[in-house]
Amino acid sequence: MIRLENIGKQNGRQIVFIEASAALQKGEKVGLVGPNGAGKTTLFRMITGQELPDEGQVAVDRGVTIGYFSQDVGEMSGRSVVSETMDGAGPVSALLAEMTELEAAMCDPARAGEMDDIIARYSEVQGRFEELDGYSLDGRAREVLDGLGFSQEMMDGDVGALSGGWKMRVALARILLMRPDALLLDEPSNHLDLESLIWLEDFLKGYDGALLMTSHDREFMNRIVNKVVEIDGGSLTAYSGNYEFYQQQRAIADKQQQAQFERQQAMLAKEISFIERFKARASHAAQVQSRVKKLEKIDKVEPPKRRQTVSFEFQPAPRSGEDVVTLKNVHKRYGSRTIYEGLDFQVRRRERWCIMGVNGAGKSTLLKLVAGASEPDDGSVARGPSVKMGYFAQHAMDLLDGDRTVFQELEDAFPQAGQAPLRALAGCFGFSGDEIEKKCRVLSGGEKARLVMAMMLFDPPNLLVLDEPTNHLDIATKEMLITALSQYEGTMLFVSHDRHFLAALSNRVLELTPDGIHTYGGGYTEYVERTGQEAPGLRS
Template identity: 80%
Template structure:
């Protein structure tokens, strides 16, 4: 269906692919993995023909339709979200356009003499529209948008008024509605809440075309894909199985290759020792010669390429009192909309609360109330003794000084810290080599999030409040953060749509529902087991 044959590709000085090959077949669900900057997006662009390989070729079967969702959404404005989504439905939207033109033509008195041809053409086009499911298209478009958490008002409102994250969802909905033969999805799980994520997961499981996707959400990827294509040092390696199987297989291959490399090195050392010892003796000349020839012919085993794994031991946070924060009789309203009435909630030392709730339930509002970023209309919020607060919110990224480099930003926050220590910190959060000299104003959303996180965790607070901390983080950084936070001694209150993050770090769940607020004594895993669903509003 799609074949990648011996491709090589270079971007500036960076070599992305060297004689790389892979094949993608009809009906396969493939996860594309590799470190940041390995060339995942470039590979997608080569498959869609937006870029050419320097050598080799990428070929697709004749006549197959490809839908490509990328993070680069482009301009959207002037029509409703529903119309925007329907416009992406491929041939059917062109047919719908022709139907509209024919209807106008049939009502135009100046074209009365063409009426027979117009009516005949209208019949053909109408039949084609029906065959393509055109009449069901609008209801399908609304169904997809509802799955991605759009309200009716948002569906019918001007798409130009939506935020960047919601425009991403419109772009994703276009591809899903199109139902192409092959779907290429670059980070479709970014910007989605948990409910939308679970809906999308089911949609993609039921999709019968070929799917290739990247995702920083391992749980999401694990549940959908049955084949992994890995970009590793310019090569494409294919593994049959889900993401978990790939991780195990890769680790096993590395161990085997390491063992082979060590065996060969030991054998080579023995041979070289023999040659060195006897090369001056005429009596051993023939043996020495034959061993030299043997060594020249040996295929050398390479040691496994080491993945750059980032690990950082965060300093211990100072101990807080037993009562970290307490909310008594708290009410919060926005205009006529009441978010909380008479809320009582208490966080104690070493509890790790994850806050669950559908869009608009008040998750971020709760975090703002706890951190004092917003005041309650009634009731009070009391912070306990010796509490040192760290708050990660999406707006924190706007507060970085754009003129500072990454390194200056860290230096400014920690003037007492040594250069080596700050470079190690930067490296953990994905800023290696020249990246630390980048000006903050040119950083991507993901890089800004990593920088804010690095600044917060270097001098750790004993109460961490995190609003979607993993939104922009790649798999390696996310793993590092989970490992670091698993050993963290302090207290946590967080909102996240990443189920791996939720399961690994929570030991309490606060669920916000229209019927009221529920507290669960166990973590996310126990919450799923006791409620039978993975997110509020979804019943499994």
């Protein structure tokens, strides 16, 4: 369906692709992987024709429709969420718009003389609309929006009133409703909660077109893709199987290449030693010349490319008392909506609670109450006297000073630390070399999240309250964070839609439901086994 043939592409001084080739066939579900800046978005843009390769060609079979979801959703305003979604449905939405115009024309007395032509055209358009199952479009749009977490009230509300994250969901719904022959999805799992993520997973499993997607959620990728294409050093390499199988194959290939490189290096050293030893002797001139020619013809084996891996180790956190947080008879309302009515909950030292619940159940509200960012209407929230808290929330990224650099933010937060430890900290969180001098205003969402996380963890608290800490983080940074937090000896309370993060770090589950709270000893994996669901209200 789609072929990239010997693609070459350069952005400024950066070489993105060199004679790279790959193909996307009907029915394939392909995960596109590679480090940040490797060229994943550039590849999407070349397939859609928004950019052209410098060399080679991108070939798309005649008649193939392509739907592309990117993080740049554009402007949305002036109509309802469901109308905005339906507008993305391809030809059927254009037919609906024309039918609406023709219906208005039929009621216009000034166009009475054109009525026969208008009615004939309306009949033609309506017939095509029916062929494309247009009359079910509203229902199908609402089904997709419901799956992505929209209430009926939100669907009929003004799309312009939505936050950026919800507009992302509308943009995704438009593409899914279109059901093109090929779906290109650039980070579709961002901005989704766990319930919506699982719905999208099921939708994509049942999608019969071709799929090419990127995602920082390894579990999501694992369950959907049957092939992985890796961008590395300007080339494209395909691996059959899911993301986990790709990782295994990549590790085996790296090991084999390293062994091959070391064998060749040993052979070269031996040959060079012989040449150096005997080059001045006339009796060995022929042998020396023969070996020199042999070396000139050898194809050099390159060592495997070293993937940049970051690691972070916590300094020991001060020990807290056994009772870390106690909520007693907590009541909380937002306007007419009751969130909690008499909530009792206790967190003890070294417990790691993941908070589960459907949209609006009060997950973030609970974290805000514990962190002191919100007050209960009634009841009490008490933290132990020796508790030192670190709170990560999405709004924390908005508090960064846009005019200051990454290093200045760290220096301001820890004036006594000295340059070397702060540069090492920045490196652990992906700010190496000149990146430490970037102004905060130009940082991506992921970079801002990494910086806020670094500032929170350098002088470690003994209670971590984390609201979606993995949003925007790439797979490598998530792995670093999971490794670091698994060795953390403090207490944790967190909300996340990343199932790998949930399973790796929780040892308790608090589920918020309309009929009260349910607690589960054991972590997220045990919760799934006991309830038969990966998220509240959904079957696994």
